Amino acid sequence: MGKEFTTEEGIRAMEICALNVLAQIVEKVGEENILGLNHIDAYYQSLDDWDDAPIVVDGASDLFVKVLGDAGHHSRAIFGVHKLPRNFSVGLTVSLTMI
Structure with missing residues (x-):
């Protein structure tokens, strides 16, 4: 972010990441x-x-709420890292409650 990707592109990347998680x-x-999304690590x-970073992560948070409604509300932590696998720009881990 900030070099090869703009903030707007980062938001879209986070939305795509969230869609992959949901799939x-x-x-x-x-x-x-x-039953609900508990927490995401971005x-x-x-x-x-x-x-x-908070603006970019809103891309995932907003998508989860849009798709899951109230069950998509969650807490989150945001981590800037030196490198992600395969040189991905963003990544997510998700904790949820199931029936």
Whole structure:
């Protein structure tokens, strides 16, 4: 972020990441079995002086609420990292409650 990707592109990358997470959850446990999203850990790569991480992570947070409604509300932690696997720009881990 801040070099090869703009903040707006980072938001879109986080939305795509969240969609991938939702697709995996639906495939593995089924949407009907989700009681709620508890917490997300969001990871991003950036330049040292880039400081729009909360705005970028809103891309995932907003999408979860849009798709899951009240069940999509969650707490979150945001981590700037030196490197992500395969040089991804963003990544997510999600904790949820299921039936």
